[in-house]
Amino acid sequence: MFRSFLVMSDAYLALEDGRVVEARGRVPGRTRGELVFTTAYTGYEESLTDPSYEEQVLTFSYPLIGNYGVRAERFESDRVHPRAAVAREFTDEVVEWLAEEDVPAVDHLDTRDLVTSIREEGAMKVGIAVGEDATPEDAKEELSKCKGMSDHVDIGAQVTTPELTTFEGDGDTTVALVDCGAKQSIADSLVDRGATVHVLPYDATAEDVSELEPDVLFISNGPGDPKNYTATRELVEEFAGDIPLAGICLGQQIVASALGGTTEKMAFGHRGVNQPVRDLQTGKVVMTTQNHGYTVADPGEHLDVTQVNVNDDTAEGLASEELSVITRQYHPEAHPGPHDSLGFFDDVLAMTESEGNGRKRRVIAD
Ligand SMILES: NC(=O)CC[C@H](N)C(=O)O
Numbered sequence: 001m002f003r004s005f006l007v008m009s010d011a012y013l014a015l016e017d018g019r020v021v022e023a024r025g026r027v028p029g030r031t032r033g034e035l036v037f038t039t040a041y042t043g044y045e046e047s048l049t050d051p052s053y054e055e056q057v058l059t060f061s062y063p064l065i066g067n068y069g070v071r072a073e074r075f076e077s078d079r080v081h082p083r084a085a086v087a088r089e090f091t092d093e094v095v096e097w098l099a100e101e102d103v104p105a106v107d108h109l110d111t112r113d114l115v116t117s118i119r120e121e122g123a124m125k126v127g128i129a130v131g132e133d134a135t136p137e138d139a140k141e142e143l144s145k146c147k148g149m150s151d152h153v154d155i156g157a158q159v160t161t162p163e164l165t166t167f168e169g170d171g172d173t174t175v176a177l178v179d180c181g182a183k184q185s186i187a188d189s190l191v192d193r194g195a196t197v198h199v200l201p202y203d204a205t206a207e208d209v210s211e212l213e214p215d216v217l218f219i220s221n222g223p224g225d226p227k228n229y230t231a232t233r234e235l236v237e238e239f240a241g242d243i244p245l246a247g248i249c250l251g252q253q254i255v256a257s258a259l260g261g262t263t264e265k266m267a268f269g270h271r272g273v274n275q276p277v278r279d280l281q282t283g284k285v286v287m288t289t290q291n292h293g294y295t296v297a298d299p300g301e302h303l304d305v306t307q308v309n310v311n312d313d314t315a316e317g318l319a320s321e322e323l324s325v326i327t328r329q330y331h332p333e334a335h336p337g338p339h340d341s342l343g344f345f346d347d348v349l350a351m352t353e354s355e356g357n358g359r360k361r362r363v364i365a366d
Helices: 044-048 094-102 111-121 138-145 184-194 206-211 229-239 250-258 343-350
Strands: 009-016 020-027 029-038 056-061 084-086 105-107 124-130 166-167 174-179 194-202 217-221 246-247 262-279 283-296 304-309 315-320 324-327
Touching: 020 044, 020 094, 020 124, 020 138, 020 194, 020 246, 029 111, 029 138, 029 217, 029 262, 029 343, 044 056, 044 324, 056 111, 094 105, 105 124, 105 166, 111 124, 124 138, 166 184, 184 194, 184 343, 217 229, 217 250, 217 343, 229 250, 246 250, 250 262, 250 283, 250 324, 262 315, 283 315
Parallel strands: 029 056, 056 084, 084 105, 174 194, 174 217, 217 246, 246 324
Antiparallel strands: 009 020, 009 124, 020 105, 029 124, 166 194, 262 283, 262 304, 304 315, 315 324
16 A cells, blocks of 8 residues: 555545555546556546546546636537546646546555556456545445446447437438447547548447448447447448458457457557557558557458557558458547548548449348
8 A cells, every 4th residue: 555645534435356546536436447558648538538438447657637727619418528637737627627637546555666567467356445435445436346347338329329310411422320329429520521421329230330331431439348339339330341441450450350350358558649550551650549459369351450459469450452341450530649641531432443343242241
């Protein structure tokens, strides 16, 4: 157990490795989740509203969070998704926002130690108790109720759009974006390029998609284990070879598993805005935004790995020319992070123009 420098502590984090960490409580409450960290030094508004953090507790390794305020125009969804937020120091403005959202927050703890533990031991469960009457036992009780990420079997239902929503672009291309917890910047990046984007619930049926006559089927980012997105995987199986497919993050994982690949959980994942990715064809390395804890272990026979992470060689981009598929494990839409890979959206829309790409082809055997 290590101590915050405050004499009075009213926040406790009970870690899966048995330790209880004291902190300063900023927003009271009791909660639990998977403890992860991001190394992003900007973009706290975008990260905190990224639906992929659902059921997780987000630790910022950057020590001061909130130094340029809180503006709703930077939000990626309509609420804060992590179950709690942890930093060395939160500004009052961020704390006010988290309080309005009823999301427990703690600071004045040694986040360097926390991040080192996650790196060495992997992402772990945490129970948190914050408030004047909070005790270490309360935090431990929360920990005892904490489920593993893969055990949140219907996590998509917690983050998806309740109904079909359309964002109009000024061009002719139509994209069906299956919302497994989509960041708003994905639809925005497509609309910016002229596409009309229909955002569908994660459990949309093949009929729902067909009715829209989309030129591209796009699977979004989202929280939890890709194995739990059965309905979304079936959609990909249904349309592969008929219309071009794209996916980001969870979307890449779902597309790969639908086409015969496999996914696995990583030790602590990739979360930050400076993850280096190498394109295997051009040799070029770009800095990317990432937020994932699972990865594609085997892309299967239909997909090729086109990009890899420079640090650990994991699959960052997959493609099939035959089936017109391109996916990214990272976040080309940025928000937060570098804009170097925004060209992905041009590549996705270009698939609709490529020769021989019709709705009639079926390459995968039924
Ligand atoms: N940002 C995402 O889409 C995350 C995907 C998945 N939930 C993972 O953790 O790997």
